[in-house]
Amino acid sequence: MFASCTDPSTLDGLNWLACYLTTGKHVLFYKSFIVVLTLLAVTAPIALGVGFLGAMAARSKVAPLRWFGTLYTSMVRGVPDIVFFLFVPLAMDQGFEWTRHKILCPDWSEPIRQGNDFLVCSAAKLPLGSAPQAVHEFYGFILAVIAFSIVFGAFAANVLSGAMSAVPRAQMETAEAYGMSPRQSFWRILVPQMWIYALPGLSNLWMILIKATPLLFLLGVEDIVYWARELGGAKTSHFDYPHPDWRLWYFLGLLVFYLAFTKVSEIVLDRLTTRLSRGQATVAGEQMRKAT
Amino acid sequence: MSCLQTISDYAFRSIGYGPRLLPKSDITLCEQVTLIGSGMLWNIYFGVLALGFGFVFATLLAVAKNTPNPWLRKPAEWFMFLFRGSPLFIQFFLAYEMFVQLPKAGIEIFGLTLETGNLTRAWAGALIVLFLNTSAYSAEIFYGALRSVPKGDMEAADAYGMVGWTRFRRITWPTMLRLAWPSYTNEAIFLFHATALVFFSGFPAWQQKGDALYYASYFAEKTFNPFVPYPIVAGYFVVLIVIVIGIFNIINTRLNRHLPLERRPKLRFKPQIIR
Numbered sequence: 265m266f267a268s269c270t271d272p273s274t275l276d277g278l279n280w281l282a283c284y285l286t287t288g289k290h291v292l293f294y295k296s297f298i299v300v301l302t303l304l305a306v307t308a309p310i311a312l313g314v315g316f317l318g319a320m321a322a323r324s325k326v327a328p329l330r331w332f333g334t335l336y337t338s339m340v341r342g343v344p345d346i347v348f349f350l351f352v353p354l355a356m357d358q359g360f361e362w363t364r365h366k367i368l369c370p371d372w373s374e375p376i377r378q379g380n381d382f383l384v385c386s387a388a389k390l391p392l393g394s395a396p397q398a399v400h401e402f403y404g405f406i407l408a409v410i411a412f413s414i415v416f417g418a419f420a421a422n423v424l425s426g427a428m429s430a431v432p433r434a435q436m437e438t439a440e441a442y443g444m445s446p447r448q449s450f451w452r453i454l455v456p457q458m459w460i461y462a463l464p465g466l467s468n469l470w471m472i473l474i475k476a477t478p479l480l481f482l483l484g485v486e487d488i489v490y491w492a493r494e495l496g497g498a499k500t501s502h503f504d505y506p507h508p509d510w511r512l513w514y515f516l517g518l519l520v521f522y523l524a525f526t527k528v529s530e531i532v533l534d535r536l537t538t539r540l541s542r543g544q545a546t547v548a549g550e551q552m553r554k555a556t
Numbered sequence: 557m558s559c560l561q562t563i564s565d566y567a568f569r570s571i572g573y574g575p576r577l578l579p580k581s582d583i584t585l586c587e588q589v590t591l592i593g594s595g596m597l598w599n600i601y602f603g604v605l606a607l608g609f610g611f612v613f614a615t616l617l618a619v620a621k622n623t624p625n626p627w628l629r630k631p632a633e634w635f636m637f638l639f640r641g642s643p644l645f646i647q648f649f650l651a652y653e654m655f656v657q658l659p660k661a662g663i664e665i666f667g668l669t670l671e672t673g674n675l676t677r678a679w680a681g682a683l684i685v686l687f688l689n690t691s692a693y694s695a696e697i698f699y700g701a702l703r704s705v706p707k708g709d710m711e712a713a714d715a716y717g718m719v720g721w722t723r724f725r726r727i728t729w730p731t732m733l734r735l736a737w738p739s740y741t742n743e744a745i746f747l748f749h750a751t752a753l754v755f756f757s758g759f760p761a762w763q764q765k766g767d768a769l770y771y772a773s774y775f776a777e778k779t780f781n782p783f784v785p786y787p788i789v790a791g792y793f794v795v796l797i798v799i800v801i802g803i804f805n806i807i808n809t810r811l812n813r814h815l816p817l818e819r820r821p822k823l824r825f826k827p828q829i830i831r
Contacts, residue, residue: 342790342793342797343793344750346756347786347789350773350776354776354782355782358782475644476643478645479645481645489645493649496653509657511653515650519650523637523642527637
């Protein structure tokens with residue numbers, strides 16, 4: 265990166281460190297932090313949406329929809345999330361390829377499952393074998409987003425359905441007394457009021473989501489854990505910057521990153537709670553009313 | 557090879573009894589169910605021991621955080637912040653790298669030689685991480701419960717002239733447990749879930765002795781079919797969790813046996829905490 269970095273063997277001390285920390289691979293390492301933050305930014309709203317649909321399904325009057333909603337929300341309770349993280353991307357991948365295979369290659373006669381292999385015609389491969397590396401990485405990232413959204417959508421559905429039933433019954437009765445239809449009272453009364461009840465659960469969920477991001481590594485995405493292992497491993501003198509096993513320090517760095525991230529989130533969420541408590545029929549809201 | 561033969565061969569493969577080689581081709585359903593079930597032994601081992609030791613340590617931490625003395629309170633707060641604020645996955649990696657750096661020969665403390673070789677193995681190293689992690693999470697639950705012990709209970713204890721250890725053992729601690737038990741049940745469940753992470757996080761599965769998820773991912777890799785092994789793991793975990801909830805329910809009944817039946821708090825499993 266710097267002009268002085270052309271011959272690392274002549275450097276020492278801080279110069280060496282400055283050059284070492286700005287190598288191309290380190291830049292990739294820093295970019296992988298952005299991957300993690302993008303995952304959080306993309307997954308959180310999707311999971312919230314999925315959770316909202318799940319909570320609505322679980323409260324539905326249509327029995328099959330209700331069963332589906334209940335099954336979905338209780339699914340993540342008994343089974344470790346990591347099982348889903350390993351299962352969903354693989355299953356989705358095979359599902360996509362199988363569907364494309366059926367559509368694109370209808371005259372393919374051989375079975376798709378041959379013993380220990382999963383074979384589809386080359387036109388159905390996802391992404392196509394000829395696609396550039398970036399497409400492969402993007403596809404892996406999308407699968408990761410789907411896996412995270414399914415698992416955290418179920419958690420969010422739990423929280424939201426709890427919040428929906430926590431809104432005081434009197435509020436809904438008032439809506440009925442004003443002659444609102446069930447749909448109107450749901451959207452105008454229940455939904456605006458439920459967030460304050462959902463917030464403690466959702467804050468908790470956000471923390472959990474942050475702490476689940478290192479699992480991206482298991483999904484084959486080149487995330488911060490991947491690079492920490494890659495860069496920290498002992499480098500022999502064949503490399504430009506030889507060093508012993510430094511993985512401990514890299515993981516210590518990741519630990520500090522996560523501690524700072526959760527701490528900042530905690531402060532922001534506390535403020536948000538205060539803001540949302542304003543004018544609510546809760547203890548906190550009542551205290552704020554009296555204070556002013 | 558019949559299914560009974562497979563079971564007798566592989567039932568204890570995860571702890572080192574049975575054929576060295578895992579099935580490689582023509583994998584049957586029976587082999588998958590047996591080996592994954594054998595791996596569950598590790599999940600139970602990690603869960604039960606971490607929970608048992610963690611319970612004691614968490615009580616100490618909660619009491620330490622509740623004392624006015626900053627020399628006790630601050631370390632407890634920092635410990636809980638450290639383990640609750642960072643992902644368990646990173647903790648596993650970090651601990652493994654730390655244990656690897658320890659001198660191979662062992663450490664001399666007060667003339668005793670501490671074995672360090674075992675720390676890089678999952679059975680000791682990962683257990684320590686899980687123990688510390690669950691201690692931090694449980695301590696937060698216990699601390700919250702300690703803060704909400706009813707004032708009247710403490711006044712009654714004062715009226716009886718109870719102080720110090722007697723008051724803690726007979727009034728504070730049982731009330732704390734009673735209040736914390738529903739949340740603590742969740743913590744236990746998530747600890748069992750967390751045990752599935754062990755062999756994916758730095759700690760190597762020595763001689764292919766791994767937990768349930770390790771074998772499931774092995775089969776998914778070999779057969780390239782995720783639709784069989786992962787549902788098997790899921791099924792085993794659901795059974796395990798049902799048993800855990802049952803045991804915690806018995807303890808809950810015992811804790812609240814002084815209350816009339818309809819006033820006893822019910823255990824409801826609502827996931828609130830995982831890492």
